[in-house]
Amino acid sequence: MLMKKRPIIMEVKLDKKIIALIIVIILVILITGFCLYIALNENDKNELEGNLVVFCGIPVDPSDTRPDIVDVNALKEKYTTEYYIYTIDGFITKKEGVGIFAGLSEVQFEGINYIAGDTPRNEILSIGTFIASSMDISNYQREVVRDSTKVVDEAVIKKINQRYNVSVLVSDKLLVDLDNNGTNEKIITVYDKDKGFFGTILLSDEDKIECYLSVVKEGYQSSSYDFNGVIVDTDGNGLMEIYMSLPRYEKFTWRTLEYEKGNFKGENDEYIDPKVQ
Ligand SMILES: [Ca+2]
Ligand SMILES: [Ca+2]
Secondary structure, three states, X not given: OHHHHHHHHXXXXXXXXXXXXXXXXXXXXXXXXXXXXXXHHHHHHHHOOOOOEEEOOEEXXXXXXXXXXXXXXXXXXXXXXXXXEEEOOEEEEEEEHHHHHHHHHHEEEEOOEEEEOOOOOOHHHHHOOOEEEOOOOHHHOOOOEEOOOOOOOHHHHHXXXXXXXXXXXXXXXXXXXXXXXXOOEEEEEEEEHHHOEEEEEEEOOOOOEEEEEEEEOOOOOOOOOOOOEEEEOOOOOOOOEEEEEEEEOOEEEEEEEEEEXXXXXXXXXXXXXXXXX
């Protein structure tokens, strides 16, 4: 009888050892994985650190858009480099930044906004609104799809019309996963020519109005009512920035926003009301 019991005890002891070993292995794998994840993320951050970004010929780094900057030549020197050029359709070309930045000396400051005294004129602008990035950011981008059907939920149109007392048509509809959660948000532009109304509106993946990104209530006249900007991730944090060019009298200003789970990061002014549903 005793002889029969011993192997059973041994077996139990062995099982405990194996279990302990498995736990240790799992812990090692988890810790190693976590460290690797942190390290990779750090690499990503470092990779784009110091990336110079120029939108419509204007630097977007907040430290270079202070109202008190007087030495624009120092900025011109800093920003004169080779750039990767992106439009709403993605990467298009690589260019020396001298031409892109030619308009800098004409930039004026007005309050906290950075307003171009005159639109920088060069061959790139004829292609449309663009982002110039001193680093290659292609690997960080998610596709922006232009939905040619422009179909928008009736309830959304009704809400816009009621809110602004207009009767809008849809000019543009873009689909993009802004926050990398696997579902597309939608950015639409709508207009009412008779009332000079033009709006850019963010819809959730469930066709709910998340935010009026930009609204001009009267006096807007243009040959195109399409989305005027670029949607691109310039800091590699996985969230796509919405760079928008906004009309302001005969000049323009711009806005950068990041959207994640109903929240916004970035510039915020009277046009933006993220709480509007
Ligand atoms: Ca999303
Ligand atoms: Ca980003």
